[in-house]
Amino acid sequence: MSRFIFHVGQYFIFLSKVFVKPERWNIYIRQTIREIDKIGVRSIGIVTLISVFIGAVLTIQAVYNVKSPILPNYLIAYAVRDSLLLEFSSTIIGLILAGKVGSNIASEIGSMRITEQIDALEMMGVNSASFVTLPKIIAALLFNPILMVLSTMVGIIGGWVAGFTTGIIASDEFIYGIQYNFHPYYVTYATIKTLVFAFLITSISSYFGYYARGGSVEVGNASTQATVYGSVFVLFFNLVLTQLLLA
Amino acid sequence: MIEVQHLSKYFGDKQVLFDISVTFQKGITNLVIGQSGSGKTVLLKCLVGLLVPDEGRILYEGVDFTSLNDREKREIRKTIGMLFQGSALFDSMTVEENVKFPLDLFTQLSEAEKKERVAFCLQRVNLYNVHKLYPSELSGGMQKRVGIARAIALNPQYLFCDEPNSGLDPKTAIVIDELIQEITEEYGITTIINTHDMNSVMRLGKNIVFLADGHVAWQGNNQQILDAENEKLRDFVFANTLLQRRNEPL
Numbered sequence: 001m002s003r004f005i006f007h008v009g010q011y012f013i014f015l016s017k018v019f020v021k022p023e024r025w026n027i028y029i030r031q032t033i034r035e036i037d038k039i040g041v042r043s044i045g046i047v048t049l050i051s052v053f054i055g056a057v058l059t060i061q062a063v064y065n066v067k068s069p070i071l072p073n074y075l076i077a078y079a080v081r082d083s084l085l086l087e088f089s090s091t092i093i094g095l096i097l098a099g100k101v102g103s104n105i106a107s108e109i110g111s112m113r114i115t116e117q118i119d120a121l122e123m124m125g126v127n128s129a130s131f132v133t134l135p136k137i138i139a140a141l142l143f144n145p146i147l148m149v150l151s152t153m154v155g156i157i158g159g160w161v162a163g164f165t166t167g168i169i170a171s172d173e174f175i176y177g178i179q180y181n182f183h184p185y186y187v188t189y190a191t192i193k194t195l196v197f198a199f200l201i202t203s204i205s206s207y208f209g210y211y212a213r214g215g216s217v218e219v220g221n222a223s224t225q226a227t228v229y230g231s232v233f234v235l236f237f238n239l240v241l242t243q244l245l246l247a
Numbered sequence: 248m249i250e251v252q253h254l255s256k257y258f259g260d261k262q263v264l265f266d267i268s269v270t271f272q273k274g275i276t277n278l279v280i281g282q283s284g285s286g287k288t289v290l291l292k293c294l295v296g297l298l299v300p301d302e303g304r305i306l307y308e309g310v311d312f313t314s315l316n317d318r319e320k321r322e323i324r325k326t327i328g329m330l331f332q333g334s335a336l337f338d339s340m341t342v343e344e345n346v347k348f349p350l351d352l353f354t355q356l357s358e359a360e361k362k363e364r365v366a367f368c369l370q371r372v373n374l375y376n377v378h379k380l381y382p383s384e385l386s387g388g389m390q391k392r393v394g395i396a397r398a399i400a401l402n403p404q405y406l407f408c409d410e411p412n413s414g415l416d417p418k419t420a421i422v423i424d425e426l427i428q429e430i431t432e433e434y435g436i437t438t439i440i441n442t443h444d445m446n447s448v449m450r451l452g453k454n455i456v457f458l459a460d461g462h463v464a465w466q467g468n469n470q471q472i473l474d475a476e477n478e479k480l481r482d483f484v485f486a487n488t489l490l491q492r493r494n495e496p497l
Contacts, residue, residue, distance in 0.1 A: 023352060026351070027348075027351050027352065034339065111338070112337075112338075115333050115335060115338075116331045116332065116333055117335050117336075117338070119297055119331065120329070120331060120335040122296075122297055123297060123324065123327070123329050124324060124349055124352060125321040125325070125352070126352065
């Protein structure tokens with residue numbers, strides 16, 4: 001328990017170093033563009049792939065569980081849309097990114113630490129915590145909502161394709177269902193969750209990478225811790241935000 | 248010139264540097280030598296401000312570096328170049344971007360002027376057509392040379408080198424040593440080199456400080472080192488096979 005409290009305290013001290021005025025904005029902007037590519041653009045493939053299959057499986061499962069002579073078929077598409085929007089495209093994609101992006105960030109910063117690149121930054125008078133972390137946080141905050149929207153769209157397309165190719169739901173019924181009883185607030189809710197998860201994933205993994213000491217084993221441990229803690233906090237804040245925003 | 252006065256450093260209860268007082272002269276290569284764990288790297292990190300000494304002062308041309316605030320330290324750091332043991336080049340940047348990085352940070356030069364300066368620095372360390380390569384595409388010796396190019400990009404008054412020859416073959420080590428010596432003499436800078444390579448010591452050692460267990464155990468130059476009486480220094484120097492032969496009675 002004392003170790004957990006130590007990490008929480010050190011994490012907030014770390015954040016206080018990250019959120020300070022940059023030495024040179026142009027260097028940070030250049031780094032942020034790089035990070036958008038690394039953290040965001042390079043995640044499009046995995047997010048698309050997973051979302052297509054989630055959408056398709058959700059449709060088949062919804063048909064299996066819900067289909068009844070007294071319920072209209074378009075409710076299946078309605079359920080798929082809301083499931084994707086409320087949970088899958090933000091939380092499940094958040095968990096996947098906690099693994100992919102989180103471990104990548106922790107191992108990158110950890111390697112910078114053990115190869116003295118962070119010392120080199122400090123030596124030049126650069127706030128190393130801010131330089132290595134802030135562009136990643138900004139990049140994720142800017143790009144993860146795009147990934148969330150993409151995931152929802154592609155998931156719905158996956159469900160639609162699965163529906164009409166297997167013949168379990170007609171194309172026009174599905175298209176009607178995804179437009180039925182739409183609450184724009186769900187998009188706001190999903191966006192807020194995505195932004196909070198983006199911040200948690202990037203800041204927690206940067207923290208574990210930044211304080212890595214030793215060699216490759218320690219960098220590996222930092223990467224594992226980043227993934228585990230990132231995922232746990234995504235799940236915890238999912239609960240908190242759902243209670244705050246939907247209850 | 249850098250003066251170190253009564254410097255001590257602790258890690259928890261463990262003291263690693265004991266009342267170090269030395270002077271590093273301008274325009275020559277100053278060497279800090281000693282066995283692994285003798286406190287060389289800790290001393291170097293204190294000198295450049297990566298570690299804060301617990302006692303003592305570090306004077307850069309008479310200015311007490313240890314008493315400066317962050318902004319004032321930043322001004323001194325603009326005049327410092329450092330070559331790290333593993334080069335510490337930024338993996339995500341090309342060679343050109345690595346050398347340009349201090350220029351981006353500290354100067355108001357135009358892009359064209361920066362590129363010109365980068366080309367000059369790389370040419371100075373005999374590197375050509377590597378601008379667009381990433382550090383992982385270079386050999387160890389080339390990485391060291393890029394490290395030197397980055398260190399001299401801002402025309403430093405002080406150059407710190409931590410184990411510049413570690414991991415290099417003897418021939419490349421000579422190239423790096425000669426390069427450091429040339430740059431030191433050409434620009435009249437204060438160079439401090441941490442090393443335990445006796446070849447470098449014999450080649451570059453105009454002012455040598457020998458550290459043993461965190462103490463300054465001996466100070467002199469490469470002409471005096473082979474005849475020094477200090478037992479710990481003799482153990483260190485004559486651990487080298489070639490020098491052992493020189494020490495054996497005929």
